[in-house]
Amino acid sequence: MIDKLFVIEGDSNNPHRNLALEAVLLKRLQPGECYLYLWQNKHTVVIGRNQNALAECHVQQLEQDGGYLARRLSGGGAVYHDLGNLNFTMIMNTGDFDVSRQTGVILQAVQMLGLKGEKNGRNDLTIDGKKFSGHAYYHHDGRSYHHGTLMMNVDMSRLPKYLNVSPLKLRAKGVQSVQSRVCNLADLNPAITVEGMKKSLQEAFCDIYGLPVSPLELTEADRDFWRSEEAKMSAKEWLYGEAKVLDFSKEARFGWGTVRMDYSLSQDKQSVQELQLWTDGLDAEFLQEVPGLLQGCLMNRDRILARLSMSDEASPRIADDIACMLLPA
Structure with a gap:
C-alpha cells in the first residue's frame, strides 16, 4: 500500500541524463513509496525499447540540427520532445501499480486547467479525438513505472522532419500524417504553461493518493549509479542496437x-x-x-x-x- 509520496523535478534537458534518473529512482524505490518525476528534453527523438532507430527516426537530419536520439526502457513508439512538452513518470512497487489510478492523475491535472481529456486506445489520452499524451509502462524486479508525454506547445513542424511513422500505423489510426492526430493543449487553452501543468500534476497526485508530498534527496550511491546509467543511455550500442541484413x-x-x-x-x-x-x-x-x-x-x-x-x-x-x-x- 502506498503511504509516502515524493516529487522530483529533473535538473537537465538532456534525455540521456533524464532517462538515467528514471532508472535510479526505480532502483532506490522502497516499499510504500510512490514517486512523481517531472522532466523535459530539448530537441529529442525518443524511441521505444525494441524499435529500430534508423527506421523510426531521420537520425542524420536530427543530428545535423543539433538534436538528440534516445532509447527508453519501456516499449511503445517513437516520440519527439522539445521544451513545449512535459514528461511525467510515476514510479511505484508493482503491487501498487494501477493504470487507471495513474491515468486519473493526468486527467485530473488537465481538468484543473479547464480541459476534459479521455483515455483512448491502448495508451493515448485525447481531447476531441486528438492525442495530447502518449503513455508507456515498465516493470522490473517488483517495481514499475508509468510514464508519458504532455504536449502543451510542441513545434509540430518538427514531427514529420524527424519521425518516420510506419504507413501501417497511420492506416490503423485512419490518418494521413502524425500531425493530423495530435494536438497541443495550449491551442485549446492559451493560458496553459509548463509550470502551471507541473503545479496541477502535483496537486492531482496528492489528491488521487490522499497524501502530502515531500522532496526526495538522492544519496551519493544514487548519484554514482546515475552517472553509470547516463553513460549506458548515451552509448551507441544502446541507441542503435545491432541491425543486420537477413534473408x-x-x-x-x-x-x-x-x-x-x-x-x-x-x-x-x-x-x-x-x-x-x-x-x-x-x-x-x-x-x-x-x-x-x-x-x-x-x-x-x-x-x-x-x-x-x-x-x-x-x-x-x-x-x-x-x-x-x-x-x-
Missing part, C-alpha cells in the same frame, strides 16, 4: 502494435537460424526475448508457441500473432 522481412500491424520481423532460415528451410524483431509493442520485456527464444526453433506452429511460452513475460495473444506472421501463409 526475409515481414511487417504487420496488430492490436498490440506494429512489428517488423527480419529473419534467416536454415539451409533446409526447416528452422529459424536468426531473427530480429522491431516493434512499438508495449510488452517490451517479452518482445525483447522473442529473437533468442526462436533461434533454432523448427518452423512449426506448436514448436514456436512452446518456445515463446518459456518466457516469464509471455503473452499468448502476441505469441500467436508472431507464429502466424513467421509461418508461410
Whole structure:
C-alpha cells in the first residue's frame, strides 16, 4: 500500500541524463513509496525499447540540427520532445501499480486547467479525438513505472522532419500524417504553461493518493549509479542496437502494435537460424526475448508457441500473432 509520496523535478534537458534518473529512482524505490518525476528534453527523438532507430527516426537530419536520439526502457513508439512538452513518470512497487489510478492523475491535472481529456486506445489520452499524451509502462524486479508525454506547445513542424511513422500505423489510426492526430493543449487553452501543468500534476497526485508530498534527496550511491546509467543511455550500442541484413522481412500491424520481423532460415528451410524483431509493442520485456527464444526453433506452429511460452513475460495473444506472421501463409 502506498503511504509516502515524493516529487522530483529533473535538473537537465538532456534525455540521456533524464532517462538515467528514471532508472535510479526505480532502483532506490522502497516499499510504500510512490514517486512523481517531472522532466523535459530539448530537441529529442525518443524511441521505444525494441524499435529500430534508423527506421523510426531521420537520425542524420536530427543530428545535423543539433538534436538528440534516445532509447527508453519501456516499449511503445517513437516520440519527439522539445521544451513545449512535459514528461511525467510515476514510479511505484508493482503491487501498487494501477493504470487507471495513474491515468486519473493526468486527467485530473488537465481538468484543473479547464480541459476534459479521455483515455483512448491502448495508451493515448485525447481531447476531441486528438492525442495530447502518449503513455508507456515498465516493470522490473517488483517495481514499475508509468510514464508519458504532455504536449502543451510542441513545434509540430518538427514531427514529420524527424519521425518516420510506419504507413501501417497511420492506416490503423485512419490518418494521413502524425500531425493530423495530435494536438497541443495550449491551442485549446492559451493560458496553459509548463509550470502551471507541473503545479496541477502535483496537486492531482496528492489528491488521487490522499497524501502530502515531500522532496526526495538522492544519496551519493544514487548519484554514482546515475552517472553509470547516463553513460549506458548515451552509448551507441544502446541507441542503435545491432541491425543486420537477413534473408526475409515481414511487417504487420496488430492490436498490440506494429512489428517488423527480419529473419534467416536454415539451409533446409526447416528452422529459424536468426531473427530480429522491431516493434512499438508495449510488452517490451517479452518482445525483447522473442529473437533468442526462436533461434533454432523448427518452423512449426506448436514448436514456436512452446518456445515463446518459456518466457516469464509471455503473452499468448502476441505469441500467436508472431507464429502466424513467421509461418508461410
